[in-house]
Amino acid sequence: MQFTDILQYAFLQRAIIAGTLIAMLCSVLGVFLVLRRLSLIGDGLAHVTFGSVAMALLFSVSSVYTTIAAIPFVLLSAIGILKIAEKARIYGDAAIGIVSSLGIATGILLASLAGGFNVDLFSYLFGNILSISRTELIVAVVLFVVVLMTVGFFFNELFAITFDEELAVTSGIRVERINWILVLLTALTVVLAMKVVGIMLISALLILPAVAALQLARGFKAAIFLSVAFGVVSVLGGIFFSFIVNLPTGATIIIINFILFAITFALRKIRG
Amino acid sequence: MHGEVISIEGLSFAYQGSEVLRDITCAVKTGDYVGIVGPNGSGKSTLIRCILGLNRPVNGSISLFGVPQNSFQEWKRIGYLPQGLQLFNPNFPATVAEVVKLGLLSGKKAPKRFDHVDSAAVDRIMELMGIIAIKNKLIGELSGGLRQRALLARALVNDPDLLILDEPTTALDPETRESFYQVIKDLNRTKNTTVLLVTHDTATVGLYASRLLYLDKRIIYYGSFEDFCTSLEMTEIFGGHAQHLICRRH
Numbered sequence: 220m221q222f223t224d225i226l227q228y229a230f231l232q233r234a235i236i237a238g239t240l241i242a243m244l245c246s247v248l249g250v251f252l253v254l255r256r257l258s259l260i261g262d263g264l265a266h267v268t269f270g271s272v273a274m275a276l277l278f279s280v281s282s283v284y285t286t287i288a289a290i291p292f293v294l295l296s297a298i299g300i301l302k303i304a305e306k307a308r309i310y311g312d313a314a315i316g317i318v319s320s321l322g323i324a325t326g327i328l329l330a331s332l333a334g335g336f337n338v339d340l341f342s343y344l345f346g347n348i349l350s351i352s353r354t355e356l357i358v359a360v361v362l363f364v365v366v367l368m369t370v371g372f373f374f375n376e377l378f379a380i381t382f383d384e385e386l387a388v389t390s391g392i393r394v395e396r397i398n399w400i401l402v403l404l405t406a407l408t409v410v411l412a413m414k415v416v417g418i419m420l421i422s423a424l425l426i427l428p429a430v431a432a433l434q435l436a437r438g439f440k441a442a443i444f445l446s447v448a449f450g451v452v453s454v455l456g457g458i459f460f461s462f463i464v465n466l467p468t469g470a471t472i473i474i475i476n477f478i479l480f481a482i483t484f485a486l487r488k489i490r491g
Numbered sequence: 492m493h494g495e496v497i498s499i500e501g502l503s504f505a506y507q508g509s510e511v512l513r514d515i516t517c518a519v520k521t522g523d524y525v526g527i528v529g530p531n532g533s534g535k536s537t538l539i540r541c542i543l544g545l546n547r548p549v550n551g552s553i554s555l556f557g558v559p560q561n562s563f564q565e566w567k568r569i570g571y572l573p574q575g576l577q578l579f580n581p582n583f584p585a586t587v588a589e590v591v592k593l594g595l596l597s598g599k600k601a602p603k604r605f606d607h608v609d610s611a612a613v614d615r616i617m618e619l620m621g622i623i624a625i626k627n628k629l630i631g632e633l634s635g636g637l638r639q640r641a642l643l644a645r646a647l648v649n650d651p652d653l654l655i656l657d658e659p660t661t662a663l664d665p666e667t668r669e670s671f672y673q674v675i676k677d678l679n680r681t682k683n684t685t686v687l688l689v690t691h692d693t694a695t696v697g698l699y700a701s702r703l704l705y706l707d708k709r710i711i712y713y714g715s716f717e718d719f720c721t722s723l724e725m726t727e728i729f730g731g732h733a734q735h736l737i738c739r740r741h
Contacts, residue, residue, distance in 0.1 A: 254580070254583065254584075372602050373602070375593075375596055375602075375604065375605070376596070376601075376603060378585075378589075378593070379593050379596055382583065382585060382590065382593060385545055385573060386571065386573065386593070386645075387596075388543070388544065388545060389543050389544075389545070389566060389569065389571045389597070390566055390593070390594070390596045390597035391564065391566035391567075391596070391597050392596065392603075433582065433584055436584040437584070437627070437629065438584060438585065438586045438589055438627070438629075439584055439585045439586075439589050440589075441584070442584040
């Protein structure tokens with residue numbers, strides 16, 4: 220089979236477009252999250268999507284509406300993480316743990332009520348980028364534009380709070396508001412990414428391109444661009460390689476991501 | 492012109508029920524160079540943090556340039572170099588130029604965007620601070636002295652009217668410390684920049700500061716350095732010999 224033959228499949232075209240857009244979002248947000256030590260927020264929010272997906276499946280909601288229905292749940296959970304951390308005076312990781320375990324527990328209960336784990340639920344748990352529909356692609360494109368434009372609009376503020384929150388306060392930046400924006404954008408991206416790599420592996424798509432970029436980057440913007448490059452290469456490589464050798468796409472994407480991280484780590488060590 | 496840059500009235504601050512600052516009342520005027528000294532835990536950094544709005548006081552009021560602190564917007568007029576940045580992530584992927592440029596955000600309204608004029612301002616301050624040659628180096632790769640220079644450049648890039656420094660020379664060697672303080676002193680003299688310097692180094696603060704604020708949860712002494720040398724309260728705290736040594740170095 221020729222490479223160009225593969226590209227003629229409509230489902231692959233959709234997977235390539237959606238995968239590239241979502242990889243870009245995860246890679247950009249990942250740099251901010253990793254440097255702000257919020258890496259695991261993606262994991263926590265992904266577990267919430269498990270609860271909302273189980274609920275959608277319980278009520279036999281169609282695939283595209285399952286994704287859309289997850290958005291308010293995940294946004295509310297993101298707000299919940301910030302509020303719990305603030306009001307209960309606990310660290311962010313503990314707040315993420317609370318919301319994350321609540322999401323999983325709810326998902327298991329609802330999945331049990333729906334008659335146990337079925338094929339649909341597994342496709343969300345482990346990802347199925349090749350099954351992305353035309354409507355899901357449109358949702359992905361719209362959310363991509365919204366998230367990327369918001370990041371672009373607040374880029375310097377996001378950079379400032381990532382470098383040092385207190386310096387940002389004394390620069391007149393409303394740190395709390397920018398934190399909210401970052402977490403809400405992450406929530407939207409997590410919803411999009413669940414079909415690409417699956418709920419179980421979303422955090423890897425946020426973390427791995429960013430940490431690989433941080434091994435080599437010689438500046439903040441350079442870190443963002445490198446992260447995007449690694450994210451896109453791993454998603455496209457994962458789609459093609461998994462299609463050719465018939466492997467699960469989500470897991471293949473993450474393995475390629477890890478290999479890129481290992482290479483950059485080795486390069487950094489060699490460079491000294 | 493000698494307007495009030497900072498005005499503090501009856502300020503008190505407590506952390507988890509324990510008192511850190513009690514009934515602080517003082518004013519800092521344009522062109523003052525105030526050295527804030529006192530023992531560990533005396534509330535020096537807390538006072539600075541209250542002034543900047545990073546800590547919320549229990550009682551009292553603070554005005555910056557005649558505006559109540561909680562509605563103060565002109566952050567461009569203040570340059571701040573905090574103590575904690577010595578502990579920042581050494582692997583943070585930002586170049587010296589990117590960090591210095593961040594200082595310009597305080598003068599911008601949302602969306603906070605940079606333009607070519609900003610790049611020129613960044614180059615100018617880096618030139619002045621002698622760090623232009625390392626503008627593309629990562630901030631984490633610099634020695635302590637160069638990093639502090641870069642962070643000072645960030646604080647100065649807006650040409651602030653008030654410069655607040657919280658133990659800026661901790662962990663610097665004596666030579667670097669000397670040149671660092673010389674830069675601040677020159678700014679105070681040539682541009683009339685008001686300086687607030689928190690330091691534990693009581694022995695040398697008189698070399699630079701024109702006024703001294705001795706804090707131990709409350710103000711023990713606030714006045715000119717000359718008066719400090721004859722203050723009986725300070726004699727009680729330092730002992731006559733130490734006070735004499737400090738004053739001889741002025």
